[in-house]
Amino acid sequence: MEEYIAKVLISREELAKRVAELGAEITRDYAGKNLLVLGILKGAVPFMSDLIREIRLPLAYDFMALSSYGASTQSSGVVRILKDLERSVEDVHILITEDIVDTGLTLNYLIANLKARNPLSVKVATLLDKAGRRKVEVSPDYNCFSIPDEFVVGYGLDFNEEYRNLPYIGVLKPEAYKSI
Numbered sequence: 472m473e474e475y476i477a478k479v480l481i482s483r484e485e486l487a488k489r490v491a492e493l494g495a496e497i498t499r500d501y502a503g504k505n506l507l508v509l510g511i512l513k514g515a516v517p518f519m520s521d522l523i524r525e526i527r528l529p530l531a532y533d534f535m536a537l538s539s540y541g542a543s544t545q546s547s548g549v550v551r552i553l554k555d556l557e558r559s560v561e562d563v564h565i566l567i568t569e570d571i572v573d574t575g576l577t578l579n580y581l582i583a584n585l586k587a588r589n590p591l592s593v594k595v596a597t598l599l600d601k602a603g604r605r606k607v608e609v610s611p612d613y614n615c616f617s618i619p620d621e622f623v624v625g626y627g628l629d630f631n632e633e634y635r636n637l638p639y640i641g642v643l644k645p646e647a648y649k650s651i
């Protein structure tokens with residue numbers, strides 16, 4: 472797997488340090504609040520799993536799985552819910568966790584969908600932000616790293632479902648794209 476990594480963009484140590492910082496910030500901001508951390512499958516899993524252990528507060532967590540309606544409709548931002556939350560959210564502050572915000576279309580849809588369920592609040596924590604690629608205006612409340620427009624893998628991010636288990640964020644060699 473690692474033979475196809477051209478360079479490490481964010482090391483394991485940098486990830487751990489930044490996720491711990493973010494956890495401390497969230498701990499301060501949500502003290503005394505009923506917190507639901509929401510993981511968006513599948514990419515957010517490693518980030519969310521590390522982040523919740525840096526949040527020193529009582530919390531619940533749940534997952535949603537989303538899928539865009541395919542390449543042709545992606546730009547419309549229409550998203551299908553493949554797996555929904557287990558319960559109503561009227562009594563909780565929702566913190567969405569994402570691996571990456573790219574065009575912003577997924578989050579734009581998700582935030583509107585969740586707000587319609589009348590939670591106490593909806594905020595977003597992302598591991599990576601590719602702000603240069605936005606198609607809609609959406610900005611995460613918490614961001615670990617802003618990155619340029621480069622395709623990255625690892626720590627939850629995949630290429631063709633592979634590389635999610637790399638402990639760092641890396642950039643693929645061109646050969647990787649030919650290997651499938």
Ligand SMILES: O=P(O)(O)OC[C@H]1O[C@H](OP(=O)(O)OP(=O)(O)O)[C@H](O)[C@@H]1O
Nearest residue numbers: 512513514570571572573574575576577
């Ligand atoms: O800002 P956007 O352009 O909407 O892109 C961001 C979304 O795309 C990725 O999910 P993906 O559909 O690849 O699913 P995955 O998490 O299962 O890999 C990522 O996890 C975000 O949910």
Ligand SMILES: Nc1nc2[nH]cnc2c(=O)[nH]1
Nearest residue numbers: 573621622623628629630
């Ligand atoms: N794996 C992966 N998915 C993405 N979705 C949007 N940008 C990226 C990226 O750089 N890597």
